[in-house]
Amino acid sequence: MIMRSTTPLSGLFRRSPFKPIQEHMRAVFSCICLVPPLFDAIYAKDKGQTRNLSRQISELETEADKIKSTFRLNMPTSLLMPVDRKDLLGLISDQDSIADTAEAISQIVTFRDMIVPDKLKSHLDELLEGTMEVTSEAKEMIEQLDELLEVGFGGREMARVTEMIAGVRRSEHNIDAILHRARRALFEIEAELDPVSVMYWYKILELLGNISDQSENMADRVLLFLSK
């Protein structure tokens, strides 16, 4: 006679909601990691490489999307979770918009052959560096969620994460300043460039700025976990 287990206990546990969040963030981050190489390819006017990187970014974005939708679809309403369900869904949506923004940038540079004005290069490099910094800080913060769970979102670990949140905020503020300088530089060379390109450069700067804004939004969501 084969007796199946009743195992009410094993059914009691659902997968930790933080695992998919972290998995998703890793996919998003690897997406962002391809943005600086993408600009290097544009600098080098290497159209093949630009297209190639842009395709990779798009693939990673799709992967992140899949993780996001599985997460959303597989989170029953009947879960007892240590954090608010709404905050968790908000967090993954913020993470996802980072990947979306990276994809949007990569699309612009493939449907137009963007030529980088020399005077903008240094600003762009600075901006890319800042973007990498803020997103990697945001990723680190997400990786801390397990430790936060272990101490019940309080105490020393909370102080550590609060410090990380402040770090993301500082980086975002820093990027705002860089962004301002880059726009100013672009304004000064506007007359030398063709108007449509200028429009798209403004667009690209704005999108790069969005990435850090979204990282800051993530930090705010994590702060909500702590303040519950």
Next chain:
Amino acid sequence: MEIIATYGTAMVILAVIFGLYMTWGIGANDLANAMGTSVGAGAITVKQAICIAIIFEFMGAVLAGGHVTSTIRKGIIDPSGIAANPEILVYGMLASLLAAALWLMIASTRGWPVSTTHSIIGALIGFALVGIGPEAVKWSKVGSVVASWVISPAIGGTIAFLLVMSTRKLIFDTDQPLRNAKKYAPAYIFMVGFMISLVTLFKGLKHLNVDLTVLQSFAVASIIGAMAAALGWYFIRNIKEDIGTNRETHFASVEKVFSPMMLFTACAMAFAHGSNDVANGIGPLAAVVSIVGSGGEVMQESDLPVWILLLGGGGIVLGLITLGYRVMLTVGKKITELTPSRGFCAELAAATTVVLASRTGLPVSTTHILVGSVLGVGLARGIGALDLRVVGNIIISWVVTLPAGAVMAMLIFFTLKGIFG
């Protein structure tokens, strides 16, 4: 009376067979569930779990299992109405055993999380209703069983919550979590040993004719607790910090301290389960043996023979060896959300609650208390996600089990009455 005189031996043999069937079912499923937490948290292997279960389940049944038995036997129904027809009570006990065992089997194959304790209570009520009359059921006691659905998980949950908070305060939320984990671990293990042995000593050893004063009991429990603590200290003293994993906090190393500690809670859990759940199988068996042995005396007071406890313990172990390991394997693989530290808190709380409850004679369900304890850990924001729908299903199964056991017991009762009558 003459029916008992004629068929006495056959009745005892039937009771032994049904009792073994019931305890086998308990071991195959219930115990495996109770021990699954330790296996699931990765603290012990399935093999270790089986060895622990065999030894401590047996000890729990023999050393502390006597008390709940009398509640099962006399607490729920009042047999004084049929003092002139003792064979009715024998049919009833046999019917209850078989009904509960069958219900346990049906539910297990369907995957319903039923309670063995409540199957037997439901069956007893069912028999009493048709065999003696509705007035024979002690409805106030039934009320207290229903109350235990709320109270016992609540106690388990509260203790688990407090334990999680204490590990957080003393170990995780400190400058040196690993050092503090090693420092406080023996104290936690002491609590396990002390609590289990104290409650056993207080009332459990009556049928073994061991009588200690309160002070002596405290002393013996302290010694056993200290021995367990020393053993635990020996296990964990060599754990080194794992620098590679989680950078500043070293929580992974701390969990390594809790892994051997879970060995002790696994023992406690098996012990608690034995002391509480063995009564489900042997309570009615003991009643039959006592009626037949006294030649048909329904109301006589008698001590529980040790051989019945041994039989019950043996049946549970048999169930565990034949099928329980498979259940344990499933539970072990499916539960991944419990780290050793959280599992430790849940199991220690559950074991404490079960042993306390079995000493007060309240027939509680181990699985339900464990569910309560796990919920307590979750409420302390210690578990990623708990499925509350599963909790709902468990509660439904508690409610359904009583009438299901009752109806089956009625049918079997009339069948037996027809055969012997």
